[in-house]
Amino acid sequence: MSKSSSVSIGNQKTNLVPFSAWMVVFVLVPIALVVWFAFTGVDGFTFSNLKWIYVYKSTLWLSVKLAFIATVISLVLAYPIAYSMSRASEKVQRNATLFIMLPMWMNFLVRTYAWMTILEDTGLINSVLKAIFGADFQSLSLINNHGSVVLGMVYNYLPYMILPIYTALTKIDGSLLEAARDLGARGHQVLARVILPMSVPGIISGITMVFIPSISTFIISKILGGGKDYLVGDLIEDYFLGNSGVVNYNIGAALSLVIMILILIATFLMNHFDKDAKTNGGGVI
Amino acid sequence: MKTLLKIYNFLIVAFLYLPIFVILIFSFNSGTSRAKFEGFSLQWYQELFADELILRSLYYSVIIAVLSAVIATVIGTMAAVGINSLRGWKKSAFLSVNNIPVVNPEIVTAISMMILFVFVLSYFNGMEMGFGTLLIAHITFNIPYVVLSVLPKLRGMDQNIYHAALDLGCPPAKAFLKVVIPQIMPGIISGLIMAFTLSLDDFVISYFNSGASFQTLPITIYSMTKKPYSLKLNALSTLLFAVVLVLMLAVNIKKPKNKKAKS
Numbered sequence: 001m002s003k004s005s006s007v008s009i010g011n012q013k014t015n016l017v018p019f020s021a022w023m024v025v026f027v028l029v030p031i032a033l034v035v036w037f038a039f040t041g042v043d044g045f046t047f048s049n050l051k052w053i054y055v056y057k058s059t060l061w062l063s064v065k066l067a068f069i070a071t072v073i074s075l076v077l078a079y080p081i082a083y084s085m086s087r088a089s090e091k092v093q094r095n096a097t098l099f100i101m102l103p104m105w106m107n108f109l110v111r112t113y114a115w116m117t118i119l120e121d122t123g124l125i126n127s128v129l130k131a132i133f134g135a136d137f138q139s140l141s142l143i144n145n146h147g148s149v150v151l152g153m154v155y156n157y158l159p160y161m162i163l164p165i166y167t168a169l170t171k172i173d174g175s176l177l178e179a180a181r182d183l184g185a186r187g188h189q190v191l192a193r194v195i196l197p198m199s200v201p202g203i204i205s206g207i208t209m210v211f212i213p214s215i216s217t218f219i220i221s222k223i224l225g226g227g228k229d230y231l232v233g234d235l236i237e238d239y240f241l242g243n244s245g246v247v248n249y250n251i252g253a254a255l256s257l258v259i260m261i262l263i264l265i266a267t268f269l270m271n272h273f274d275k276d277a278k279t280n281g282g283g284v285i
Numbered sequence: 286m287k288t289l290l291k292i293y294n295f296l297i298v299a300f301l302y303l304p305i306f307v308i309l310i311f312s313f314n315s316g317t318s319r320a321k322f323e324g325f326s327l328q329w330y331q332e333l334f335a336d337e338l339i340l341r342s343l344y345y346s347v348i349i350a351v352l353s354a355v356i357a358t359v360i361g362t363m364a365a366v367g368i369n370s371l372r373g374w375k376k377s378a379f380l381s382v383n384n385i386p387v388v389n390p391e392i393v394t395a396i397s398m399m400i401l402f403v404f405v406l407s408y409f410n411g412m413e414m415g416f417g418t419l420l421i422a423h424i425t426f427n428i429p430y431v432v433l434s435v436l437p438k439l440r441g442m443d444q445n446i447y448h449a450a451l452d453l454g455c456p457p458a459k460a461f462l463k464v465v466i467p468q469i470m471p472g473i474i475s476g477l478i479m480a481f482t483l484s485l486d487d488f489v490i491s492y493f494n495s496g497a498s499f500q501t502l503p504i505t506i507y508s509m510t511k512k513p514y515s516l517k518l519n520a521l522s523t524l525l526f527a528v529v530l531v532l533m534l535a536v537n538i539k540k541p542k543n544k545k546a547k548s
Contacts, residue, residue: 016379019364019428023382026425030397031385037400081297084290098533103301105529106308108488109506110522113514114304117311117319124307124320158301208388216390219488223510233392240396240493249400256393263390 034260037253049254056235060258063232066146067214070153071161074210075203077154078161082202083195085162086169097166100159112152112223119143119151119224144226152220153210160209168202169195204270211266216259232259305526312519319514329520336517342505346485349416349501353423354480360424361431361480362473366465368432369439383429391426395493398422402494414496422494423484430483431476438472 038049053060085096103111118124119142126139142148172195180190218233225231232255238244239252312330316323333339368379386394402418442465450460466473488503495504506518 013367015363015367018360019367019379019432022360022425022428023385026398026401026421027382027385030394030401031389033400033404034393034397077297080290081294084294094537098537099298100301102530102533103305105486106305106522106526107503107506107518108486109503109510110308110518111304113319113510113518114307117307118303120320122320127320155300155304158297212388212390216392218392219507233390236392236396240399252396253400256396259390260393263388267388 034253034256037249038257041250049250052251052254053258056232056255059230059235060232060255062146063215064262066150066153066231067211070150070157070214071207071211073150073154074158074161075206078158078165078206079203082162082165082169085166086172093170097163100162104159108156109219109223112156112220115148115152115155116143116223119148143224146225148224149221149231152224153214153217156220157210157213160213161206164205164209165199165202168199172198200273204273208267208270212263215262308519309523309526311516312523314516314519317516319516329516330524332515333517333520333524338505339502339517339521342500342502345499346501346503349419349423350481350484353420353427353484354477357424357427357480358431358473358477361428361476362435362469364428365432365435365439365469365472366461369436383432385429386426387429387433391489392493394426395422395490398425398490399493413498414494415499419491419495419499419501422490423487426487426490427480427484430479431473434476434479435469435472438469442468 039045039047041048085093088096116123120126121139121141121143123143125142126137129140130137176194176198177190180194185193215231216233216236217231218237221231221234236252236255236259239246239248239255241247310322311319313325313327314322315326315328364379364383368376368383371379398418398421399414402414402421406412406414406418446468447460447464450464451457455463486503487501488507491501491504492507495501500508506521509515509518
């Protein structure tokens with residue numbers, strides 16, 4: 001057994017049996033079922049479920065748009081803090097990572113509810129403003145709009161953007177930055193031509209880790225969107241659990257398939273971008 | 286520029302912690318309002334410990350988390366060893382399948398398993414989703430994270446020691462337990478911890494794959510937020526947060542000492 005190759009340990013086939021069986025039955029078969037349900041109806045095979053994609057095109061578009069905006073905002077907010085973390089001493093880095101991760105340990109639903117407390121018409125921000133400007137102060141409507149949904153996404157997924165970028169930045173060899181400076185590059189040039197290209201892998205995994213949960217969320221839109229902003233996740237939930245009275249796995253499966261395909265396309269584009277970055281910049285050394 | 290960056294970092298951290306402080310402060314509210322603090326009291330903590338539903342679902346959450354993490358760690362570690370010894374397209378095929386639950390949106394993973402369970406259970410009269418389906422679902426989304434945390438340790442491992450053990454007449458199974466496992470132990474442990482916490486925290490996948498009979502804590506919290514919001518949830522979140530904080534601090538304080546001992 002050991003002579004088969006210098007790297008094999010134990011019997012590889014036996015080791016892979018439980019994993020393979022489990023993944024086939026509980027990952028691959030379920031996904032095949034989603035595809036199956038997306039293309040079947042009462043009378044067997046049909047493309048008619050796909051018309052719901054058209055019916056819900058504005059919801060789908062809104063989901064893509066809000067997830068995209070949330071991802072861009074997260075990226076812009078995350079980069080500076082990830083950068084300064086990567087330049088700090090080892091002890092500060094460890095504590096900062098812990099500090100960034102800690103809020104994620106409080107239940108996600110309760111945290112999102114806390115934003116409702118902060119933003120609603122009788123909430124904390126409006127109370128503070130009333131205390132400052134007097135009782136006639138007209139309450140700001142800060143909740144139940146696109147903005148509050150995006151805020152919820154950014155809040156919940158920002159750590160997923162900060163941490164991968166930070167990890168990518170710590171991997172940059174400090175002597176490269178020194179070399180760039182010695183060769184006459186100014187601060188912003190070092191940032192644009194050396195640091196930024198070399199952190200692309202981190203940026204890409206950050207983008208994926210924020211965009212995917214944002215585009216498929218159904219809780220954030222429910223709590224902070226006031227039920228008015230139905231995203232595609234809300235539709236899928238409704239069609240599978242029948243919360244608005246109709247259970248239809250076929251429509252739900254068709255919409256899920258759309259999300260999967262959107263994400264596949266996004267991942268493909270991202271990887272393409274990553275390869276470009278590798279040949280033009282970072283990965284050479 | 287540096288002070289500007291410091292102020293900026295402070296603002297981001299404040300943004301991340303603002304809701305946490307709101308939850309913490311209002312857990313001590315003597316009134317019932319989520320947004321108006323009326324005075325200090327511990328009533329919500331008392332009510333929390335009197336709430337059997339919450340305590341039972343906490344217990345269920347821990348059971349599911351422990352079982353799913355242990356089973357996923359066994360399957361995942363074996364798989365990582367197997368995948369590590371593969372080459373070429375076979376290896377990338379296994380890794381791609383492993384990545385499906387990681388990359389797929391949670392809601393898609395959730396409904397895909399739900400379809401399977403509903404489909405299979407429809408052949409068994411009177412069987413409903415519950416403990417079994419929930420456990421299977423949690424094991425399924427835990428396995429990939431164990432594989433991903435064990436694989437790098439296998440890659441960085443010195444293979445010669447294992448082969449030396451074989452050459453010295455050690456049976457492969459024993460060599461695996463005594464030589465390989467200790468070397469990849471940090472990866473196994475971090476995979477186990479990751480699986481445990483993912484399972485404990487999971488809402489979306491549990492929401493679609495648990496029945497009325499067996500509800501974990503996040504599900505109970507969700508059903509409670511739909512009724513008039515109770516500050517019991519703030520008390521509960523604050524306590525759980527405190528437990529995590531203490532654990533994290535303990536681990537973090539321990540780490541540097543270990544490093545010193547090694548060097």
